Amino acid sequence: MKILAVDDSMMIRRIVSSAASAFGAECDGAEDGLVALGILEKEPTAYNLVVLDWNMPNMNGLDLLRKIRSTDELKHLPVLMLTTEGSHLAIVTAIKAGATAYMTKPFIEKDLQTRMLDCLGLGFE
DSSP states (O other): EEEEESSOOHHHHHHHHHHHHHHEEEEESSSSSHHHHHHHHHHHTSOEEEEEEEESSOOOOHHHHHHHHTTTTTTTTOOEESSSSSSHHHHHHHHHHTEEEEEEESSSSHHHHHHHHHHHOOOOO
């Protein structure tokens, strides 16, 4: 199982990686949406989940989410938005754009693990 953590903060990418490794998943990182898109287009079946920040340089998370949902080889991929954008409008916008789930920062790592497992269809709820 492989997860792609897309966030301009290296610390957040490390936290996502730590949370993923706790349930046996590998995690790669990308510092913005443009880098992530290149990774996903190169290996469209390599990842089981994308954990995606909204506010990043070069290509923001919402634009990447829309690109994922409009690409046949990627549209099946679960996307967990993990962002500081906590307004009702932001959440609704991301869900309408195709986010599988939405979580705001700051967060507790255990809650992140639970949400990732849910997105992967491995949750207990």
